[in-house]
Amino acid sequence: MKRGRLPLTALRSFEAAGRLGSFTEAAAELFVSQAAISRQIRDLEALIGKPLFERHHRSVSLTADGETLLTVLTHSFDRIGDSLDALSGARRAGTLKVSAEPSFAGCWLVPHLAQFQAENLEVDLVIDADPRLVEFRGNEAEVAIRHSTRFTSWPRVEARHLADVEMIAVMAPSLAPRVLREPLDLLRYGLLHEDTRGLWEQWFAAAGAGEVRVERGAIFADGALVLQAALRGHGVALMDRDHVRDDLDAGRLVQAFDVSIPYGAFWLVARRFDALSEPARRFVAWIERCYPRQKGA
Structure with a gap:
């Protein structure tokens, strides 16, 4: 035509x-x-x-x-x-907008951003904590960090595997008793939930407690809120091991039982990685280098 x-x-x-x-x-x-x-x-x-x-x-x-x-x-x-x-010149040089899952942004990205900023003083970051998929158009983000339990790719974008998610049960030391005899003991301390109570039922099954019906406990919109509740001793939380690694090392949280369950993976997503701006390339290189699983942690 x-x-x-x-x-x-x-x-x-x-x-x-x-x-x-x-x-x-x-x-x-x-x-x-x-x-x-x-x-x-x-x-x-x-x-x-x-x-x-x-x-x-x-x-x-x-x-x-x-x-x-x-x-x-x-x-x-x-x-x-x-x-x-x-x-x-719609995209100002030195400015990078990153879209991230709220849980990832609140639990890991924001606490570690000072390291990126120290290495990249000329880059101004805009963090958009939003679970919705971005189209990478106009003023939308140039790089996204997404979580999925099923998908490994999305239409019209490129995706790189960042890390698998492994969920563990954690609680504040002030809440933890000296001895937890069996997984069902956790029910006495209150369970915290992100979005749904179903994940705890999977954890109890993996812990050998059989079929446990979990019908109570506060539900939060994202993992960062669950983490804050756990740190304040409001209950026991299921958290991504990598997102609470610093809190475990510092003694702000303790792990209840040596049990974990897989829960999908985090992905770096961009329209085209070979066409990223210089700030975006630096960000991708930094997060692939510094995110715990990338170091074999």
Whole structure:
């Protein structure tokens, strides 16, 4: 198709809808109505003579042709956006925005940032503690740290394994009795939970306590809040071993029983690692060097 006939508006609408998996979210991103998105995509499908989406009752999914077109468009629009940002200076030199899981940000990243800043005085960091996936567009983060119990890759981005997560039971020394005879003794001290109580049930099973129904205990939105509660003696917490290593070494927390359970992994994510800015490259190199598992801890 000749360049002069390219339906750019329709292509932009399709790219947003395909990338987000939703006509509604595409409409919000592009500041138009959902009806406008639907019309543009119908016109595009009529032009090429093939369906790009499968319409379901309350959702849409890309066809194979839609997937092919989306890959080309997303890559092309990203390159155009990067070029415009470079020409306009939209990303200020020396500034790096990092998106991180709240638990990772609060438990490990923020406590260790002074080391990165001491080695990179000219880099100004912006830490966005948000569990949502970023698209790495516009003013969004350039690097993200994500946790997943299932996924090892995500569409249209590159991911590097940072560390596996190993959960252990910890408590403040003031709360810990001299002798814990069996795992079920922990129920007397109150259990702290991140998001759900189900993880403790897995820990008790791994500890040989059988099927334990955990129905009580405070639930917190992220691990950093759980850690603060544990440090203050509010209960027993399941925490990533790497995130409480300093507290264990300093005696602020003690581990209850030599039991751990796997809980997914942390991943470094970027649109393209070979195209990162100099501050982002330095950050990635630093965290791969300093995060505990990377040192074989």
